[in-house]
Amino acid sequence: MSGECQFRLDGKVAIVTGALGLLGRRHCEALAQASARVIATDLDAGACEDFAGSLRARGCDVAGIGADITRPDDVQQLCARTLEQWGAIDVLVNNAALNDAVESPLTASDASRFENYPLALFSRVMDVAVTGTFLCSQAVGRHMAKRGRGSIINIASTYGIVGPDQSLYAPPDGPQRFFKSPAYPAAKGAVLSFTRFLAAYYGAHGVRVNALSPGGVRNGQDAFFVERYANRTPLGRMAEPTDYQGALVFLASDASAYMTGANLVVDGGFTAW
Numbered sequence: 426m427s428g429e430c431q432f433r434l435d436g437k438v439a440i441v442t443g444a445l446g447l448l449g450r451r452h453c454e455a456l457a458q459a460s461a462r463v464i465a466t467d468l469d470a471g472a473c474e475d476f477a478g479s480l481r482a483r484g485c486d487v488a489g490i491g492a493d494i495t496r497p498d499d500v501q502q503l504c505a506r507t508l509e510q511w512g513a514i515d516v517l518v519n520n521a522a523l524n525d526a527v528e529s530p531l532t533a534s535d536a537s538r539f540e541n542y543p544l545a546l547f548s549r550v551m552d553v554a555v556t557g558t559f560l561c562s563q564a565v566g567r568h569m570a571k572r573g574r575g576s577i578i579n580i581a582s583t584y585g586i587v588g589p590d591q592s593l594y595a596p597p598d599g600p601q602r603f604f605k606s607p608a609y610p611a612a613k614g615a616v617l618s619f620t621r622f623l624a625a626y627y628g629a630h631g632v633r634v635n636a637l638s639p640g641g642v643r644n645g646q647d648a649f650f651v652e653r654y655a656n657r658t659p660l661g662r663m664a665e666p667t668d669y670q671g672a673l674v675f676l677a678s679d680a681s682a683y684m685t686g687a688n689l690v691v692d693g694g695f696t697a698w
Contacts, residue, residue, distance in 0.1 A: 431680040434461035438511045439677065440503070442466055442494050442561060443521030445476060447644055447666055448580070452518050455670035456677060457485035461516065464507050466492045494521055494557035504564045513572065516677045517565045519558040519616075520580045523550045525606045537604045550608035555615045562623055562634075570630035577627075577634040578676045579620045583692045585613030586638060593653045613638075617688055624686030633685040635676050639669050640692030659694030 439456045443449040444465035453465045457480055465477050470491025477489035490506055492499040507514055525537060525546075535541055562577055569575025589605035596602075616636065623634040641654050643663040655662045672691045675681050690696060 431682075432459065432674060432678050434459040434516070434674065434678055437461045437515035437677070438464070438507065438513050439516035439518065440464045440466060440507060440514060440561075440565065441518040441520055442492075442557065443580075444489075445469065445472055446520070446522075447642060448639065448669060449520050450476065451666045451670055452520055452580075452673055453480065453487060454485075455673050456516065456518075457487050459674045459678070461677070462486040462511055463488070464503070464510075465489045466494070466503055467521070468493055494561055495552045497560055500560045500564050503561075504568065508568070514565050514568055515575055517561060517569075517575070517577045518580065518673065518677075519561055519578065521557050522554040522580070522609075522612065524609050525550070535602065537602075537606055539604065539607055542606050542608070547606075547608045547611075550606075551612050551615070554609075554612035555619070558616055558619060562619075566623065566627060566632060569632045570627055573631040575632045576677050576681075577623060577632065578673065579616050579634070579636045581616045581620070581636040581638040581688065582609070582613040583638055583640050583690065583696050584610040585615075585617045586688075586690070587696050590657065593650060593657065596647070597649055620688065621686050628685055633681070635681070635684060635686070636688040637669065637672055637676060638688055638690045638692065640664050640695045642666055642668075657695065658692070659697055662693065664691075664693060 439461045441452050444453050445467040453463050457463045465473050465487055467473050473489030473491050477487040480487040490503055492503040494500055558579055591604055594603045620634055620636040641663050651663055669691055672689055
């Protein structure tokens with residue numbers, strides 16, 4: 426098989442959770458452009474179908490299905506509808522997460538300090554990123570194991586590997602109001618451990634499980650933050666939303682056939698020093 430063919434996803438069916446997010450949309454596009462048939466799922470069913478329709482207009486084979494991945498019944502229905510429509514699930518991208526991002530005004534307050542961080546928000550972040558990944562992997566993994574093949578890709582983060590550099594978030598002209606919370610790093614660290622568990626559990630069944638750890642993505646943050654993050658990164662910039670598409674297709678495709686239990690870090694070198 427040629428290298429070019431190994432990166433193709435012709436005939437494969439992929440589910441992407443958190444499909445309406447900044448990277449979720451790009452994940453769907455990347456898989457569809459590699460000729461996969463994609464199920465884009467997120468909370469808002471109508472918005473999922475609208476997004477899927479925009480990709481179908483570009484010649485892609487994409488369907489939108491609404492689901493709350495923290496609810497077992499929703500996850501089971503998501504799998505059942507995918508199998509009813511396309512007969513198989515070859516790729517699962519566990520992308521859904523809640524991120525208390527610096528660009529979000531909802532968390533840009535003293536509530537983001539560890540001492541003040543609300544238990545309810547901590548639990549919600551863990552529920553989406555960890556419980557949701559567990560439920561989707563359980564439902565889809567069972568199907569993949571019976572078929573003897575499949576690829577599960579868990580989207581982690583550099584903050585699952587290293588602790589947040591809180592100085593990045595301190596404005597140059599006033600007191601620091603936003604602190605990266607404990608919830609997101611804790612959730613992504615759990616995702617990495619869960620990836621290794623699944624890889625060991627499913628390896629004998631032909632199911633590969635890997636993590637993809639992206640770095641920070643430029644998305645309307647304050648100029649001081651973008652500059653500091655870029656200076657903290659050997660490549661000298663934040664990521665663009667498209668910077669992870671090649672890595673995702675690699676993990677989904679036969680090009681990574683002998684890869685499982687790994688964490689593919691794509692962060693511009695952020696964790697290299």
